[in-house]
Amino acid sequence: MSSAGEKLNLLISDSVLDGSFRKAVFSKPVEKTSTGPSRIDVRPVMLKGGVKLQVTRRVGAQEFHENVDTKEGVALMQRFAGVVFRDVHYGTSAEKWIARHSRKGKCTLTRGKSADRPPESNTSHNRNRKHLIPDGEPCPFLIATGIMSANGRVRAKHYAKFRQINRYVEFIHDILDRLPADDTINVVDFGCGKSYLTFATHHFFQNVCGRQVSITGLDRRQDVVETCNGIVRELGLENIHFTVGDIADFQSAGQVHLTISLHACDTATDDALAAAVAWGTDVILAVPCCQHELSTQLPKNHLPLFSGHGILHDKFSSLATDAIRAGLLECAGYETRVMEFIDMEHTAKNLLIRAIKRTGVDTATTGHGREQMQVFCQQFSIPPLRLQQKLEEYHLL
Numbered sequence: 001m002s003s004a005g006e007k008l009n010l011l012i013s014d015s016v017l018d019g020s021f022r023k024a025v026f027s028k029p030v031e032k033t034s035t036g037p038s039r040i041d042v043r044p045v046m047l048k049g050g051v052k053l054q055v056t057r058r059v060g061a062q063e064f065h066e067n068v069d070t071k072e073g074v075a076l077m078q079r080f081a082g083v084v085f086r087d088v089h090y091g092t093s094a095e096k097w098i099a100r101h102s103r104k105g106k107c108t109l110t111r112g113k114s115a116d117r118p119p120e121s122n123t124s125h126n127r128n129r130k131h132l133i134p135d136g137e138p139c140p141f142l143i144a145t146g147i148m149s150a151n152g153r154v155r156a157k158h159y160a161k162f163r164q165i166n167r168y169v170e171f172i173h174d175i176l177d178r179l180p181a182d183d184t185i186n187v188v189d190f191g192c193g194k195s196y197l198t199f200a201t202h203h204f205f206q207n208v209c210g211r212q213v214s215i216t217g218l219d220r221r222q223d224v225v226e227t228c229n230g231i232v233r234e235l236g237l238e239n240i241h242f243t244v245g246d247i248a249d250f251q252s253a254g255q256v257h258l259t260i261s262l263h264a265c266d267t268a269t270d271d272a273l274a275a276a277v278a279w280g281t282d283v284i285l286a287v288p289c290c291q292h293e294l295s296t297q298l299p300k301n302h303l304p305l306f307s308g309h310g311i312l313h314d315k316f317s318s319l320a321t322d323a324i325r326a327g328l329l330e331c332a333g334y335e336t337r338v339m340e341f342i343d344m345e346h347t348a349k350n351l352l353i354r355a356i357k358r359t360g361v362d363t364a365t366t367g368h369g370r371e372q373m374q375v376f377c378q379q380f381s382i383p384p385l386r387l388q389q390k391l392e393e394y395h396l397l
């Protein structure tokens with residue numbers, strides 16, 4: 001091996017060992033085939049078990065990700081350089097190197113210009129502090145949905161959507177330790193619609209966190225389900241599929257660890273919550289949408305001060321319904337928080353109900369919660385709502 005080749009191998013092993021490695025891009029395959037990768041990117045990611053190297057193989061329009069331990073990653077990169085690919089762009093925290101291999105295998109290694117400085121520290125999958133799914137790195141579902149261009153840059157006009165998606169995955173990030181660490185995480189997304197956030201969930205678990213995930217997206221609209229399954233096929237994604245059906249009738253084949261329901265209409269949210277509790281799902285993330293149940297049942301004059309102000313009546317009904325939902329989830333054994341959800345373009349429905357299954361049931365707390373709810377419902381003449389009816393029907397309260 002030439003001295004430049006040896007120097008490159010040393011650079012690879014030393015930089016991975018001392019933690020200064022940032023990113024490597026291998027391109028110009030030595031042998032071009034339609035089935036082999038045209039490019040491979042490698043970068044460090046911080047996972048639960050420590051630093052791993054994420055290897056992304058691009059084959060045609062598809063990308064395949066794999067996380068390997070650092071030793072295996074070093075051996076892979078040393079083989080990619082020269083044996084599998086002619087060109088290598090290699091970045092450490094301090095400098096950037098470019099290696100080119102001639103047809104005869106001769107290696108030349110040059111230091112990159114300062115303008116080509118490597119990206120800042122990225123050993124955490126939270127490497128871009130604001131974005132768990134970073135701008136600047138090709139992300140297949142964002143490219144397929146037009147949010148990113150093929151080179152990984154977020155298109156300016158889609159930046160708001162990109163930020164929403166990242167804000168959303170932060171909610172998932174916050175509950176990671178409440179989900180199985182080594183087994184497949186089973187997720188059901190009720191009322192998935194066009195499924196930006198369902199694809200984001202899949203990408204985040206699988207490619208950013210290196211976790212095994214299996215996601216079912218359910219929607220009663222056949223057209224959106226067909227579109228989503230088309231994206232799955234186009235990207236060659238595994239362990240994510242979409243199915244047509246009504247939330248109230250859905251039967252899960254196995255244990256569901258995370259149940260998501262974002263902006264499912266009216267009482268569909270209650271059907272989603274009831275199903276999740278019945279399954280004993282570990283975490284529930286629900287953003288209720290339009291609310292008609294209580295609004296139509298409450299007498300318009302239930303609060304004299306609201307008379308003649310329909311909007312206040314509706315807002316009160318929505319808030320009361322969400323407070324009761326949170327209270328019922330507490331009574332059913334979930335630690336529940338209502339938080340502000342991401343700022344969506346077309347909806348003011350912006351409350352996220354996050355419920356995490358308690359490990360032990362604290363009867364004093366649930367008893368107190370139940371009492372508070374009863375007092376509240378009596379005070380405002382609120383009848384038992386759909387979620388309560390369902391939980392009682394399933395003997396879950």
Ligand SMILES: C[S@@+](CC[C@H](N)C(=O)[O-])C[C@H]1O[C@@H](n2cnc3c(N)ncnc32)[C@H](O)[C@@H]1O
Nearest residue numbers: 191192193219220221246247262263264265268
């Ligand atoms: C406003 S979209 C939200 C889509 C997606 N979850 C999001 O937040 O971007 C609501 C979706 O829920 C679906 N949906 C509403 N009620 C449903 C039900 N009972 N069963 C299945 N899907 C339902 C609708 O068809 C629609 O696609």
